[in-house]
Amino acid sequence: MTTLMVRAVRPADLPAITAIYAHAVISGTASYEYDPPSLAEMTARHDAIVSANYPYIVATDAAGAILGYAYAGPFRSRPAYRFTVE
Template identity: 60%
Template sequence: MTNVEIRSATEADLPAITEIYEHAVLTGTATFELIPPDLAEMTRRFESLIEGAYPYLVASLEGRAVGYAYAGPYRPRPAYRFTVEDSVYLQPAIHRRGIGTQLLQRLIAECEARGYRQMIAVIGDSANAGSIGVHSRTGFAMIGTHSDVGFKFGRWLDTVMMQRALGEGATTLPETP
């Protein structure tokens, strides 16, 4: 594994995060967005997650953000309030160096510390072996595939659904406010 600093993201990281995500939108199938959001939109999304007290992390090598991960609400209805959905993106040059696994492990720990009980991964493209592998290595189980639900780059794409219990999962009742 690569020795990388994993820390909370700041607004100063957003230009690098925007660049990483732009590449993913324009060249990959991990996201089903077709037009990359600009820095203003990425800032709005970041602020919304931070205001909601969700973790947003960055992986830094030599002081430069090379990857990021965050958790956000799985669904807006209140019954889902103990379930989060994760996202992890990396610069292409640092794939297969263990950084995605490190980011996801830290994200899991941060979500557990906040009292979340389930994490859902919605993985774009059933051929996305890298993301499926990272999620499998960090304890996620396959829960299903939505076939042919996205259309990008002239072809139909699946989404793979994976899930992992956080903390005590569903073995105990959560503390409710």
């Protein structure tokens, strides 16, 4: 059984997150992107999320390898959606 740990993202995690997302863009249909974003673009996206005080987390194994990531961000800009994230 793999030990799973969840923690806040660190800047050093962004290359692994970029690789995970690139695989999803190339192999899947859920991202709605045609080309995988660069590390610089993924860093900018990360910075926008955390600067707005939304969560951005990674799941790691016991050795610290990143297994996955998740984040939340605003759903819509209208005031009625202020408590809704996606």
